[in-house]
Amino acid sequence: MNDLNAVNAPESNASFFDGLVNRRRAVRLRLAVELEIIENGAVVDTWPLDTIRRADSPATELRLLSSSAPELARLVITDGAFRSTLIDKCPSLYAHETSKSAYARIVGWSLAAAASIILTALYGIPLIADKLAPLVPVAWEKRIGDMVDGQIKTIFNAEACANEEGLKAFAKMMKSIERAGNPDLPIDAKVIRSPVANAVALPGGRVYLFKGLLDKAESPDEIAAVLAHELGHVKNRDGMRRMIQSGGTSFLVGLLFGDVTGSAAVVFATQQLIASAYSREAESRADGVAIDVMTGLGRTAIPAGELMQRVTGDQKDSIGILASHPLTGDRLERFKREAKPVSGKPILDFGEWRALKAVCGKD
Ligand SMILES: [Zn+2]
Numbered sequence: 001m002n003d004l005n006a007v008n009a010p011e012s013n014a015s016f017f018d019g020l021v022n023r024r025r026a027v028r029l030r031l032a033v034e035l036e037i038i039e040n041g042a043v044v045d046t047w048p049l050d051t052i053r054r055a056d057s058p059a060t061e062l063r064l065l066s067s068s069a070p071e072l073a074r075l076v077i078t079d080g081a082f083r084s085t086l087i088d089k090c091p092s093l094y095a096h097e098t099s100k101s102a103y104a105r106i107v108g109w110s111l112a113a114a115a116s117i118i119l120t121a122l123y124g125i126p127l128i129a130d131k132l133a134p135l136v137p138v139a140w141e142k143r144i145g146d147m148v149d150g151q152i153k154t155i156f157n158a159e160a161c162a163n164e165e166g167l168k169a170f171a172k173m174m175k176s177i178e179r180a181g182n183p184d185l186p187i188d189a190k191v192i193r194s195p196v197a198n199a200v201a202l203p204g205g206r207v208y209l210f211k212g213l214l215d216k217a218e219s220p221d222e223i224a225a226v227l228a229h230e231l232g233h234v235k236n237r238d239g240m241r242r243m244i245q246s247g248g249t250s251f252l253v254g255l256l257f258g259d260v261t262g263s264a265a266v267v268f269a270t271q272q273l274i275a276s277a278y279s280r281e282a283e284s285r286a287d288g289v290a291i292d293v294m295t296g297l298g299r300t301a302i303p304a305g306e307l308m309q310r311v312t313g314d315q316k317d318s319i320g321i322l323a324s325h326p327l328t329g330d331r332l333e334r335f336k337r338e339a340k341p342v343s344g345k346p347i348l349d350f351g352e353w354r355a356l357k358a359v360c361g362k363d
Contacts, residue, residue, distance in 0.1 A: 012082035018045070019070030029075065031086060037075070045069065052090040062086070142185075142204040160190040161211065166359025169352035173224055176347055180296035181231045181289060189227065193360050197311045199226050201233035203240045211360045216311050220348040220356070225294050225304030225335075232289025238282045287331055291338050298344020305332030 009032040016027040016037055027044070030036040034046040047066040055074060057063035062083045064075045077083050087093060161167075174189045189207040197212035207230040209223065217223045233239060287301070294301040308328045348356060 010082055010085050012077060012079040014079075015076040016044075017072065017074045017076075019073030027075075029077065029082070031082075031089060035075075035086070047075075049090050050092050052086075052093060053095060054093045064090075146204065159193055161193050161360035163355070163359045163361055165355035166191075166357075169348055169356040170359060172352065173220065173347055173356070174227065176297055177224060177228050177231055177293055181228060181235065181293040183231055183235050185234070187231060187234060189230075191359050199230050201230040201239050203237075205234050206239075207231065207234065213307070213311065214357060214359070217307055217357075218310075219303055220346060220353045221294070221299050222303040222307040223356070224297070224299070224347045225290050225301040226307060228293035228301065229286045229290035229304060231293065232286030233282065235289055236282065236285050238286065241282070283331075287334065291335065295340050297347060299342055299347065300339035301335040302332070302339055305335045308332070 009030050011028055011030045014027055014029045014037075016025040016039070017023070018025065025039060028038040030038055034048050035052065036043050037045040037047070047064075048068060051066045051068040053065050053067065055063040055065050057076070060078065062077045064077070064086075065071075065073060077086070170189070170191060174187060178187055183205065185205040187205050187207055189209065191214060192208045192210050194210040195212045196210045197216050199207070199209045199213055201207050207227060209227065209230075213226065214223060290301045290304060305328065309332060312328050
């Protein structure tokens with residue numbers, strides 16, 4: 001402890017913010033048994049070495065705080081030699097960081113996001129979106145889903161339909177589908193008052209059926225099979241994957257800086273999510289889930305193919321479930337090929353189906 005005795009204790013000039021008044025004070029630091037803060041020859045404060053923590057700072061300076069000082073108190077030191085000595089003497093400089101359990105995860109996330117940005121920039125394709133999507137914690141995905149939900153309402157300028165009897169029927173249908181499909185996270189499905197004939201699955205387990213599609217449907221199985229397909233997207237986390245891909249760089253930059261909330265990136269990514277079709281593989285996988293779910297309910301997914309065909313016809317540029325790819329005809333063929341004989345009860349009875357059709361009320 002020789003170097004810390006009163007005679008040859010290292011000293012240096014520094015800036016001191018006392019955390020009480022927003023004013024920079026020119027001080028002298030003296031590294032004795034404790035770190036002494038000296039102003040105009042008088043010791044104005046002392047920080048025990050084991051209370052000193054490092055704060056974020058540019059590389060050119062060292063910023064310190066102390067767990068024994070006011071929360072906002074900071075010392076700013078630029079003297080390189082003194083900084084090294086001080087760093088050596090403070091045993092708990094990084095204690096606050098390592099004590100946060102989330103810290104390593106956040107760093108990992110930032111690195112993953114940064115890697116993806118670089119890959120996106122280099123190759124033009126977010127190569128690791130596929131790998132990244134399943135790693136997004138469900139809690140995050142839900143939060144992102146909440147934001148997307150707000151965006152959907154803005155983009156479609158539409159509200160969820162809420163006729164009581166209709167909702168009851170819709171809930172019954174969703175319950176059957178969820179039981180058969182067994183997704184990892186609960187599905188939050190809504191009918192949206194929009195003339196668009198479509199359905200879409202968003203991050204966080206949200207599924208939207210647009211009124212336009214419901215209007216075109218002629219049987220509960222048509223809608224159920226479409227919803228089972230959307231459940232497939234939820235199970236496969238395609239919404240998240242798609243969002244990472246299409247939101248691309250800006251979305252990932254948002255992740256990187258932890259500023260996902262209400263950012264322009266989310267608006268952009270949401271529009272992309274709605275406007276762009278899922279990949280052919282994702283569609284095919286979701287169709288597989290639809291087949292499994294409908295088979296599990298003793299029904300078939302064929303009606304979904306029939307509904308799609310009725311809506312799209314030969315049209316090649318629709319979105320979501322009605323994506324131009326894989327071609328509707330091919331999908332219908334597959335549904336027929338993989339169908340088992342119908343053995344279960346209808347998913348809704350006639351009265352329930354009528355109620356569901358009227359869930360958005362008269363218009
Ligand atoms: Zn789809």
